[in-house]
Every structure is written in C-alpha cells, then in structure tokens.
Amino acid sequence: MKKSVLTLTACLSLAVFMYSSCSKEETKTVTPTTPTLYSRVGGSTMVNDPNNSGQMIEAGRLTLRAVVDSSILVIAGDPQMAKYFPVLFAELGAGNTSGLVALSKSFTDFMCTATGCTNSAYAYKGKSMKAAHDPAQNNRMGVKADKADFDKFVGDIGVGLAQNGVTSANNKQLVDDLVALLYTTEADIVQK
Template sequence: MTKYSKLALCALVFGAFTFTSCSSDNDDPAQEASIYERLGGTTMVADPDNAGQMIEQGRLSYRKVVNTTVGLIVADVQSNTTGNLSPHFAPLLTEVGAGNTTNLAVLVDNLTDFFSFNTGGTNAVNTYRGLDMVAAHNPAVNNRMGRTSTNADYNKFIGYVGAAAVQNGVAANTELYTDIVAVLESLRDPIVQ
C-alpha cells in the first residue's frame, strides 16, 4: 500500500468515526415507535368500561378494536350469510346463547393481550398467557375452536379487523394501519392450517 493510500484510508476511517459519533440517536429510523406506542402506549387514561379505573391508552385502543371486531363477527353470524365465521366459534356461541359470557370475555382479553404484547406493550398487564397460534386454532388441541381456518376465513377476519380499525379511528393513520395489517399477515401461516 502506498503512503498516499494509507493516508487516504486513515482520513476515511477518522471521518467515518467523527460523523457517526456525532450523529443523533433520534435520527435512526430503527428507533421508530412501536405500534403499541403509536396507539397511545403507556399513557394512562380513564377506562370507559370500568368507572374509576385507569388503563394504558395503547391497550384501550386494542381493546376497542377487538370488541368491535367481535361485534362484527357476531352480527355476521346472526345474519346467517354464507361464509360467515360461525363454525369457528360454535362452542363459544353456544355458551353465549345459554347466557354464559365468561369465555367470550377470556377471548377478548386474550386477543387484547396478544396484540398489545406483540406490538410493543411491555407492561405485565399486556402479557399474553394463551395458547400459541397453532394450538389456539387447532380444534384437536383447543376445544374452544370449532374448525380449522382457511385463507378465505382469515381474509374475512382481517376484513373485520380493518372495519373495526376504521370505526375506532385507527385506520385514519395509514402507516399505522399498514403496520397492523402486516402483523395480521405474519400470523396467517400458524392460523390457517
């Protein structure tokens, strides 16, 4: 290596070191806020469903979307349209029809926990304790599941989540909505069996 090349290499290394050591961590795109944080994160707000209690805004945002999604699924099931998701929820619907809503509440909590935890909610309140996605959607393992899912079923579910996101103002943020859909798509393989 010539003397000139060694000098140029030293200048390049020194320059790179100087510029990287002066850069701000806030300029790093990898430091982008999590989906959970963009939904309100750990900011505590009054829980509209539990008077006098507080809830993290991120968790509340997910709970609203989950509740609306469940409502849309139930409305579709009650309309008796072809291709509705009732076969998946047959055991649960039987219980709810008999007045037992305990397992419906468990489903809503599990979905809220799952999405909160897996999109950046790190508080112990957001810890998902349910089955993994393969077991949860396999009727041979989970007697709460009425049948296995097809791609068409999962597309319909994603559509319900999208409609629920629109109803709850989440879809107004296109980038956030796109990120949520990407999370849902990442779950397709373990859910569709």
C-alpha cells in the same frame, strides 16, 4: 446486636433494590429508538378507563381493546366467520357468559403483546397461535381455518378499526402496519 441490625438492613436494602429493579415504572422510562405500534396507538400513558370507573388503563391498551371489541361484533355478525364463534352465542342459554369477556381479554392481551407492549400485566399467556388453532391440540377449535376465512377475519378487523375512526384514508401507515402484523400469524392459523 449492632451487627444483626446492620445485616437486617442490608437484606432489606437488597430486597428493595431487587424489587425496584424490575418494577414497571423503570420499564416505562426506557424509550425505544423506533416507536412500537403500541406506542403509536397510545403507548403506556395512563388514562381513565371509561369501562371501569375509577380505574386507570394504558392508552395503548384502551385503543386496542376498543378495536378488539368492535371487531368481535363485526366478526360475530359475519356469517362466514360464524362457524368459529357459535359458542359465544350459545352461552346465553347455558347462563355461562364468561366466553365473551375471556375472548375480549385474550385477544386484547395478544394484540398488546404483538404490538410491543412491555407491561407484563397485559401480556398474552394463552396457547401459541399454532396450537390454539389446531383442533387436535385444542378441543375448542371445531374446524381448521382456511385462507379465505383468514382474509375475511383480517378484513373484519379493518372494519373494527374503521368504527374507531382509523381508516386507510386517514392513517394508511397504521392500518398497513396492523394488517401486516396480523398476517405474520397466517402461517400458524391457516391449517387447511
């Protein structure tokens, strides 16, 4: 009996150890020597989520989500980009409005992952950029993107940043780093 209790205790201790060894609290304590872009826009500090009362969100994700949501509006209002996003407007008639929320979430997840967020809850789990922008591999992609449209897309993100108070005039380094980050995806996205 005593032996059984000891064995059970050992198993539970092992389970607790395994769980705690990969819990997100531990990842938060790891301080990188060079601050990531994610930490520079707020990092993993938990703050109240203004869009969801009573819920908490990492400050870095909150910043990126605000930029993404602003940028989606800018891109949606850009006639040059309209050919890539008609479905977002079309879903109004169909009564299926999940596209916009999904776009915002996926785009924010992608930005979180790309900027160095370590919280697995915010990890981007979609297709690779190359597959996602290849009409042959993704029937949601109607046309291939060209260089001019990609440049315009990055410019629209810049406008989205400015709407959140970040411009080259007041934070050139951050704007330059985010633009450089976006251009790392150019080879995969521009396929025409």
